[in-house]
Amino acid sequence: MSSPVQGAVGPTTGQSNAGVNPAAAPTRRGTELLLLGFAAIVVSAALMLVEANQEQQLTFRIFWYGLAFLGLFGIAHVAVRRFAPYADPLILPCVALLNGLGLVMIYRIDLAMTEVALRAGKQINNDVPRQILWTTVALGLFLAVLVVVKDHRTLTKYHYTFGLVGLVLLALPALLPSAIAPTINGAKIWLKVGPFSLQPGEFSKILLLVFFAAFLVAKRDLFMAAGRRVLGIDLPRARDLGPVVFAWACSLGVLVFQKDLGTSLLFFGTILVMLYVATERGIWVGLGLTLFVGGAVVAYKLFTHVQQRVANWFDPLATYAQAGGGYQIAQALFGLGTGGVGGTGLGAGRPELVPLANTDFIAAAIGEELGFIGLAALLMVYTVLALRGMRSALAVRDTFGKLLGGGLSFLLIMQVFVVVGGVTKLIPMTGITAPFLSYGGSSLLANYVLVAILLRISDAARRPQTGSRPRPVPQAPIAEAHTVMVERPT
Amino acid sequence: MQLTRAGFLALLWLFVLAALRVVRSDLYAASGLRVAVPGFRKSVAGKRGKVPRQLVVTHGALAGTRITLDGRPILMGRADDSTLVLDDDYASTRHARLSLRGTDWYVEDLGSTNGTYLDRAKVTQPLRVPLGVPIRIGKTVIELRS
Numbered sequence: 001m002s003s004p005v006q007g008a009v010g011p012t013t014g015q016s017n018a019g020v021n022p023a024a025a026p027t028r029r030g031t032e033l034l035l036l037g038f039a040a041i042v043v044s045a046a047l048m049l050v051e052a053n054q055e056q057q058l059t060f061r062i063f064w065y066g067l068a069f070l071g072l073f074g075i076a077h078v079a080v081r082r083f084a085p086y087a088d089p090l091i092l093p094c095v096a097l098l099n100g101l102g103l104v105m106i107y108r109i110d111l112a113m114t115e116v117a118l119r120a121g122k123q124i125n126n127d128v129p130r131q132i133l134w135t136t137v138a139l140g141l142f143l144a145v146l147v148v149v150k151d152h153r154t155l156t157k158y159h160y161t162f163g164l165v166g167l168v169l170l171a172l173p174a175l176l177p178s179a180i181a182p183t184i185n186g187a188k189i190w191l192k193v194g195p196f197s198l199q200p201g202e203f204s205k206i207l208l209l210v211f212f213a214a215f216l217v218a219k220r221d222l223f224m225a226a227g228r229r230v231l232g233i234d235l236p237r238a239r240d241l242g243p244v245v246f247a248w249a250c251s252l253g254v255l256v257f258q259k260d261l262g263t264s265l266l267f268f269g270t271i272l273v274m275l276y277v278a279t280e281r282g283i284w285v286g287l288g289l290t291l292f293v294g295g296a297v298v299a300y301k302l303f304t305h306v307q308q309r310v311a312n313w314f315d316p317l318a319t320y321a322q323a324g325g326g327y328q329i330a331q332a333l334f335g336l337g338t339g340g341v342g343g344t345g346l347g348a349g350r351p352e353l354v355p356l357a358n359t360d361f362i363a364a365a366i367g368e369e370l371g372f373i374g375l376a377a378l379l380m381v382y383t384v385l386a387l388r389g390m391r392s393a394l395a396v397r398d399t400f401g402k403l404l405g406g407g408l409s410f411l412l413i414m415q416v417f418v419v420v421g422g423v424t425k426l427i428p429m430t431g432i433t434a435p436f437l438s439y440g441g442s443s444l445l446a447n448y449v450l451v452a453i454l455l456r457i458s459d460a461a462r463r464p465q466t467g468s469r470p471r472p473v474p475q476a477p478i479a480e481a482h483t484v485m486v487e488r489p490t
Numbered sequence: 491m492q493l494t495r496a497g498f499l500a501l502l503w504l505f506v507l508a509a510l511r512v513v514r515s516d517l518y519a520a521s522g523l524r525v526a527v528p529g530f531r532k533s534v535a536g537k538r539g540k541v542p543r544q545l546v547v548t549h550g551a552l553a554g555t556r557i558t559l560d561g562r563p564i565l566m567g568r569a570d571d572s573t574l575v576l577d578d579d580y581a582s583t584r585h586a587r588l589s590l591r592g593t594d595w596y597v598e599d600l601g602s603t604n605g606t607y608l609d610r611a612k613v614t615q616p617l618r619v620p621l622g623v624p625i626r627i628g629k630t631v632i633e634l635r636s
Binding site: 026028031035038039041042045046049052089090093094097342343345346348370371373374377378380381384387388 | 492494495496497498499501502503504505506508509510512513516
């Protein structure tokens with residue numbers, strides 16, 4: 001990692017690169033716009049299918065919705081063009097597609113829920129207007145991050161602040177009284193602000209990640225060199241390792257007591273990967289996995305809700321009828337089974353039969369209506385997103401950028417793994433949202449911030465270096481300056 | 491109904507394929523390693539081990555000097571900020587430059603007085619430098635070696 005990034009300078013020198021050669025460093029913003037248009041078409045088509053299958057009126061309205069969607073992301077595109085011209089062209093379109101399909105899916109589940117509520121003679125609030133509002137706010141935040149963070153390296157200056165704020169945000173719902181921080185679905189992780197509820201933990205994820213990246217960069221050499229050898233492992237000195245272990249233990253402890261298993265899993269995994277990336281020692285992964293298994297066993301023995309989750313995972317049908325039992329997972333599996341390979345078609349399934357279909361279990365709803373093929377396509381889009389993030393992390397020239405970019409990309413893909421793995425019964429279900437797809441303001445806001453930082457890093461990675469000669473050119477005194485030989489007979 | 495269903499899935503996958511196409515098209519561009527497009531196949535086609543690793547001065551006052559190639563362009567001339575400072579009466583202050591494009595090194599003359607020669611041909615435009623072919627600048631001769 002510390003070796004110079006080769007070829008980064010390209011065929012430019014300190015003297016002759018006043019103008020950036022467009023062929024050498026394409027910004028690829030055109031590609032981005034094209035793909036955004038494509039995403040808008042896909043989303044409009046999805047909306048059209050939902051309307052058709054739900055026997056709503058097919059009007060010209062859909063066209064306007066599609067255009068509004070394109071407009072919204074068009075603004076983001078213009079902002080990227082202006083503030084991060086060399087950013088990766090794939091990140092924004094992938095996000096747009098996921099977010100758009102998420103909106104369509106939430107709308108579709110709204111329709112189903114309204115029908116259920118009508119039959120029961122009740123009134124319910126639709127989620128989709130709120131989610132649209134959140135998307136707009138999130139894009140605003142995205143813009144703000146792009147504008148404020150001109151260079152991701154400035155983030156290192158505030159890393160202790162970020163770490164502290166992150167921890168406070170994480171602990172806040174647990175400490176505050178239930179009037180402000182109610183317990184919803186068994187987890188005390190929400191803050192109620194007026195009509196909205198926020199999940200501060202979503203933001204602290206990113207803040208703590210920034211802290212860990214900056215901290216590891218600052219202490220990397222000490223990690224590798226100074227320390228004791230125990231059982232063939234070079235352990236860093238306690239005072240170097242201290243803050244990491246402290247923050248790690250704090251976040252995990254808080255999360256465990258808030259009963260937010262998914263997020264604690266995310267934290268654990270992401271920080272493990274960052275340690276591995278920073279030190280290039282496989283032993284951290286081994287150590288981490290051992291700790292994880294130990295922690296999991298302890299958690300299983302101590303907490304009944306963990307036992308419940310594991311029991312639901314082993315056999316959802318055995319606990320089908322119990323409260324907090326396998327009903328949800330079983331319904332999700334039924335849904336996925338109904339969908340099969342090709343799906344029932346958008347708007348033609350019954351995703352509302354799964355509780356929480358529009359948040360944690362949106363993958364089940366999509367799997368039911370789009371089938372394996374559609375769900376696989378969405379997973380591919382996630383993969384491309386994380387891939388581009390990792391690629392930027394590889395290409396960026398500073399160590400902090402590498403660590404942060406790698407960590408954020410891994411965080412994103414790990415969220416997808418945890419939630420889709422949970423829904424499909426690969427791993428025990430832990431309540432977590434699918435990034436960009438699920439209904440939920442905090443998750444959306446946080447993930448847009450994440451993407452903005454990734455774009456910033458990719459911009460730094462792809463931007464042609466200007467005037468970055470390794471050493472300044474010494475100015476020779478005029479008397480000693482070289483005279484250019486004009487001609488010499490041979 | 492069936493048609494729209496299949497059509498939408500196809501559309502979704504088309505998006506994925508379009509995205510992957512973009513991934514493919516700048517497989518090397520993001521790290522600045524590739525500029526010329528046709529380099530992709532060439533780099534895969536088993537030239538491993540025959541990549542130029544160092545620059546060797548074979549004749550002239552600096553004979554025996556080796557410079558390890560790390561991807562950064564190599565500036566040659568009498569100016570003391572050059573990568574290879576030539577102490578050669580026939581060399582200009584900024585004489586020539588070697589730069590990496592894709593996996594190949596290119597030599598270009600920077601408007602020198604006495605010219606740069608790749609083998610026996612005068613370099614008038616950027617030329618690809620194969621392994622072991624001498625580049626002559628005044629009385630200095632350099633070569634790329636793996």
